[in-house]
Amino acid sequence: MKLNTKERIREAALSIFANKGYEGATMQEIAEAVGINKASIYNHYKGKEDLFFAVYQDVADDYVKLMERVIGDSKDMKLAERLFYIFEEEILYFYRNPESQAFWNQITLFTPDVLREEFWKDLAQRELFFRTQMEALFFQGMEEGIIRRDDPAKLMFTFRAMKEGLLNWMIATPKSEEEWIRAVWKDFWLGFRARSDFEENDEWLNRKTKPRSSKSSPYQEGLDEYKAECLICKKDFQIPFTDFRYKDIKYNRGAFHVCDDCGKTIQDEAQLITGLTPELIDIWERLFPGQKTAQSKKLTKKK
Structure with a gap:
């Protein structure tokens, strides 16, 4: 199907933004790639910021369609x-569409300041479907005894970290084979250790990572910690960038918008009520969104 001028502009912009980023790309360069005058772009887009976000929306729409398809197509699988x-499927899609992956890397790692708030807010909404579906799958695996019991949100983070790491390695490595996906998954799924030597609670695994003294990388500057007000005790608390709840609290401000002390109080009481282990409290809260425990109501009334 023949593309109209507006679509051709976005297609050219995707390639240039993917390779040069927001700051490196110029409207003149995009116009030349389309074969039009620079002024013609402004008949369709207000400026570079507007065009960049339009390209993001195209790429994000394709991602949502991809995840809806793979979730739907796999519903009858074990x-x-x-x-x-x-x-x-997600790795293969982006491996075969490297410009889309490069664009995602540009916008997530080097988010333009002018789009930071709008981008993360939009992305959080788009991610909600996939995140809840995946966490439900991990919870199902725990119930079936296939997956060890842990916080589904952390398992989701590990799943994505493995996927993104392998994908970027495959794109960066010439002539990498798609068979690597199955090989890496096998190591991920089975783990490195021999089964007979497996111990769940190795002491060194439970140690907390010591904070680094070196400065953060430039694109994480200002994101290392975020200050928020607890919804229950109303006190300010800091949440580090490395905490798996960081984006939920900063951009979604949803169910996890409580400090650790109040969160522990809710979890302890929820465990008594439901019989769930602490690792599964997040699932309990999602099954009953918006419901406060008796203890949290008492804390709120005191304020």
């Missing part, structure tokens, strides 16, 4: 097969 299918 859990282990389904998780691998989702892992593989």
Whole structure:
């Protein structure tokens, strides 16, 4: 199907933004790639910021369609097969569309200041479907005894970290084979250790990582910690960039918008009520959104 001028501008802009980023790309360069005058772009877009966000929306729409398809297509698969299918399909899609992956890297790692708030707010909404679906799958695996019991949000983070790491390695490595996906997944799924030597609670695994004394990388400057007000006790608390709840609290400001002390109080009481382990309290809160425990109501009334 023949593209109109507005679509051709976005297509050219995707390639240039993916390779040079927001700051490195110029409207003149995009116009030349389309074969039009620079002034003609402004008939369709207000400026570079507007065009960049339009390209992001195209790429994000394609991502949402991809995830809706793989979630739907895999609904009748067994859990282990389904998780691998989702892992593989997402990697293959971006491996075969490297400009889309490069654009995602540009906008997530080097988010333009002028778009930072708008971008993260939009992305949080788009991610909600995939995140809740995946965390539900991990919870299902725990119930079936296939996956060890842990916080589904942390398992989701690990799943994505493995996927993104392998994908970027495959794109960066000439002639890398798609068979690597299955090989890496096998190591991820089975783990490195021999089964007979497995111990769940190794002491060194439970140690907290010591804080680094070196400065953050430039693109994380200002994102290392975020100050928020607890919804229950109303006190300010800091949440580090490395905490898995960081984006939920900063951009979504949803169910996790409580300090650690109040969160522990809610979890302890929820455990008594439901019989769930602490690792599964997040699932409990999602099953009953917006409901406060008796203790949290008492804390709120005191204020």
